[in-house]
Amino acid sequence: MVDTHCHLFFDELYFKIDEVIDNAIANGVNYLICPATNLETAKQSIEIAERFENVYAAVGIHPHDTSDFDDNKLIEIEKLLQHPKVVAVGEIGLDYYYDYSPKDKQHFAFREQIKLAKDHDLPIIIHNRDSSEDLMKIFESEVDGKLIGQFHCFDGDLDMARRIVELRSFISFTGNITYPKNEELRKLIKRIELENLLLETDSPFMSPVPFRGKRNSPANLKYIAEKIAEVHELRIEDVIQSTNYSAFKVFGIGTKPEVAFTYQIGEALYINITNRCNADCVFCDRKGEAIVNGYNLKMPKDLEPPAEVYFKEIGDPKRFSEIVFCGFGEPTIRMDVVKQVARYVKDNGGRTRLNTDGHGNVINKRNIIPELVGLIDSISISLNSFEPKQYAQLMNIDESMFYEMINFTKEAKKNIPEIVMTIVGLNEVDEKNAKHFVEKELGVKFKSREYF
Secondary structure, three states: OEEOOEOOOOHHHHOOHHHHHHHHHHOOOOEEEEEOOOHHHHHHHHHHHHHOOOEEEEEOOOHHHOOOOOHHHHHHHHHHOOOOOEEEEEEEEEEOOOOOOOHHHHHHHHHHHHHHHHHOOOOEEEEEEOOHHHHHHHHHHHOOOOOOEEEOOOOOOHHHHHHHHHOOOEEEEOHHHHOOOOHHHHHHHHHOOHHHEEEOOOEOOOOOOOOOOOOOOHHHHHHHHHHHHHHHOOOHHHHHHHHHHHHHHHHOOOOOOOEOOEEEEOOEEEEOOOOOOOOOOOOOOOOOOOEEOOEEOOOOHHHOOOHHHHHHHHOOHHHOOOEEEOOOOOHHHHHHHHHHHHHHHHHOOOOEEEEEOOOHHHHHOOOOHHHHOOOOOEEEEEOOOOOHHHHHHHHOOOOHHHHHHHHHHHHHHHHOOEEEEEEEEOOOOOHHHHHHHHHHHHOOEEEEEEOO
16 A cells, blocks of 8 residues: 555654554555645654665645745745655645635745646645635646646535546545544545555544544554545545555555456456457547556557456356456457356356447447347446437547447347346546436436546
């Protein structure tokens, strides 16, 4: 795990720093980031990072300390950014809860430090308390396509979370998500995909249950990861896999994973058949990083393995709730391999699901549904929109493919035990009418997937 926010310079941690780091490692925390609050703690953070190989620093001026912020302080921060173990500018932002610094000074310091981060191609670690509207206004005005922010100890609403994710930035929560009264916060977490989250403790503050009221430490990070896993109904391993990669993506800490042929999320095992696709959906990252929950699915054609490789990685398919043919590409492009793997799974007592765009008949120039009978238990078909024109625009394909997908669905319904049609929750897609179209007109199940 990566604790992306722990203030190791506070006395209650600093005076026992060796013990704190050892306990963190013993509890699965591989890397730690120590964000500063002012120039003095920035130097302390760097000093700690120099002492410990797995500790990194962030330097910046917290909004509480911006009353005397000026160009001289900015120059000093910039000098500290040259250190090789400084991975971010932070902790910076706005705080209207306390009246420690005038708002205009906070605004000036926040904006200038963002500009500094952009000049040095560094992410920023953002503090926000009772200042969401102004904070987002400043952040959004500075976004340039490269700037990444971590909105730490998040307490905004769903709309703010969406805006953050749309701007390629990340959200993290502290021990307060374990508090019994914070059910609304947990409901919010459930709406945010793991891929948009980072882990943090905010040590020595915000201790999770069962340590609430006591000094917090990085060793307690697992309690936050466990709660996120519980809320998402996933394994803690899923949370760790995803957030570790996000920490690598944001801060450059750790390593990028190798291409995965299979990947487990929750109790299901997913089969990465291909990265090739006949569509080019506007919401798909197939041509980008092609990362799902921390798994690297960007598999070039020459790395596409034969069925035997999947047999070996699956092992006993009964270990999983289902085996799902799903990557960034269209699985039916490798129809023969899909059938071979599905046959292996069924022969060994497993359950199968095919995630597809519904264009398999066109791709293979024949009706493939009869070939799937007895091999596939469930098919999930990407509807994306019930309007043919919008469907074509979202997927960058000819409008005629909408009708091919609908015909595929109708034929599949006659032969496959379960059919589910899905849309991605984009603002421009009419979910209510899409649901009606699927359930009432086509007579199959409907599912909307969050686009976060």
